[in-house]
Amino acid sequence: MPYLPEPSFTHGTPEKTGILLVNLGTPDAPTTPAVRTYLKEFLGDPRVVEMPRAIWWLILNGIILNTRPKKSAAKYASIWLKEGSPLRVYTEKQAALLQGYLGERAQAPFVVDYAMRYGNPSIPAVLRKLREQNCQRILVVPMYPQYAASTTATVTDIVYGELQKMRNTPALRTIKHFHDHSGYIKALAGNINDYWMKNGRPEKLVMSFHGLPRKSLDQGDPYHCECQKTGRLLAWELGLKPEQYAVTFQSRFGRAEWLQPYTGATLKELGKQKLKRMDIVCPGFVADCLETLEEIAQEGKETFQHAGGGEYHYIPCINDRNDWMHALTDLVIDNLQGWLVKPDAAELEQGRLRALEMGAPK
Numbered sequence: 101m102p103y104l105p106e107p108s109f110t111h112g113t114p115e116k117t118g119i120l121l122v123n124l125g126t127p128d129a130p131t132t133p134a135v136r137t138y139l140k141e142f143l144g145d146p147r148v149v150e151m152p153r154a155i156w157w158l159i160l161n162g163i164i165l166n167t168r169p170k171k172s173a174a175k176y177a178s179i180w181l182k183e184g185s186p187l188r189v190y191t192e193k194q195a196a197l198l199q200g201y202l203g204e205r206a207q208a209p210f211v212v213d214y215a216m217r218y219g220n221p222s223i224p225a226v227l228r229k230l231r232e233q234n235c236q237r238i239l240v241v242p243m244y245p246q247y248a249a250s251t252t253a254t255v256t257d258i259v260y261g262e263l264q265k266m267r268n269t270p271a272l273r274t275i276k277h278f279h280d281h282s283g284y285i286k287a288l289a290g291n292i293n294d295y296w297m298k299n300g301r302p303e304k305l306v307m308s309f310h311g312l313p314r315k316s317l318d319q320g321d322p323y324h325c326e327c328q329k330t331g332r333l334l335a336w337e338l339g340l341k342p343e344q345y346a347v348t349f350q351s352r353f354g355r356a357e358w359l360q361p362y363t364g365a366t367l368k369e370l371g372k373q374k375l376k377r378m379d380i381v382c383p384g385f386v387a388d389c390l391e392t393l394e395e396i397a398q399e400g401k402e403t404f405q406h407a408g409g410g411e412y413h414y415i416p417c418i419n420d421r422n423d424w425m426h427a428l429t430d431l432v433i434d435n436l437q438g439w440l441v442k443p444d445a446a447e448l449e450q451g452r453l454r455a456l457e458m459g460a461p462k
């Protein structure tokens with residue numbers, strides 16, 4: 101198999117460390133064709149829908165890609181920002197901020213960039229960019245606090261696959277998860293407390309995580325347990341009693357059983373109980389996106405209030421909060437041990453030449 105062409109190289113170019121933030125991905129535009137292209141790539145990934153390929157191919161191409169893109173495009177249009185899709189806008193901001201925050205604490209040259217697992221900017225394109233900047237060490241940071249095969253592992257799959265195409269591969273590290281990282285938990289709690297300081301407190305806080313098929317839990321995916329742990333730690337940090345919060349799972353897709361309790365059914369139940377006020381937050385998403393801004397903030401409100409509930413407050417994700425950016429910087433530094441202080445080859449070479457000039461033995 102021929103390898104990808106190597107970027108041109110000049111001796112003495114300093115080696116850099118690349119830090120690559122990756123989130124799920126999003127369409128290029130809130131239109132039916134753009135959403136179809138995105139969904140085809142996303143839902144065609146065998147780690148996302150685990151079904152015999154031939155059957156799934158027929159369902160995906162025969163039904164889903166003919167019906168869902170139009171409906172989803174209308175939903176995307178309702179949350180689209182003037183700079184683009186919120187998921188991409190916030191991820192880009194996080195990468196730019198991390199470059200600055202890390203710059204205050206790191207010694208060796210490094211570059212922070214971001215990619216989307218599905219859609220653009222793609223992981224292969226950004227890996228190429230990092231290689232062109234002579235990144236010989238790369239840390240991949242899937243922006244999913246809780247590990248799941250259908251998210252975290254899909255990122256590492258494609259990164260490993262790209263490295264297989266290279267002759268001169270960089271050293272590689274990946275972050276598996278950070279569901280119990282104290283900085284992440286404190287940023288989540290800080291965000292909620294700030295919201296409560298400004299807007300008062302609810303009777304109940306719902307913590308809604310993205311769902312997965314129930315089968316994934318039975319087959320050993322740690323995602324469910326990691327969501328529960330994040331929920332417990334967050335409740336502890338906020339000083340909530342068990343009856344003051346609930347952990348639920350949203351975004352069920354298809355007819356199979358998914359992780360329970362479902363967010364939608366819980367909101368309906370709380371509405372029926374005539375709760376005067378509930379707040380809802382999505383701790384598994386570090387950036388606001390379709391699933392939080394449309395499904396939770398808009399549809400969720402309708403479900404709760406239609407069932408008889410009172411005030412409904414959606415608390416935004418931690419996005420580009422200062423405390424979260426500090427926590428992300430800590431997380432990255434912990435995972436770069438030995439990489440940020442290492443003098444690069446060019447410096448060593450210059451040091452050796454200086455020593456020779458000063459008469460050191462050869």
Ligand SMILES: C=CC1=C(C)c2cc3[nH]c(cc4nc(cc5[nH]c(cc1n2)c(C)c5CCC(=O)O)C(CCC(=O)O)=C4C)c(C)c3C=C
Nearest residue numbers: 124125126127148149172187248250251310353389390391
């Ligand atoms: C089988 C289907 C899906 C699985 C499994 C799944 C897991 C999963 N997804 C996220 C995070 C996000 N999902 C988003 C959108 C989205 N998710 C699915 C389906 C599955 N997700 C679909 C079809 C869509 C697209 C929108 C739609 O048509 O409804 C997003 C938002 C993307 C955006 O552009 O804003 C995120 C983020 C996680 C964390 C996860 C497993 C734990």
Ligand SMILES: [Fe+2]
Nearest residue numbers: 124310351391
């Ligand atoms: Fe999803």
Ligand SMILES: [Fe+2]
Nearest residue numbers: 351390391395
């Ligand atoms: Fe959804």
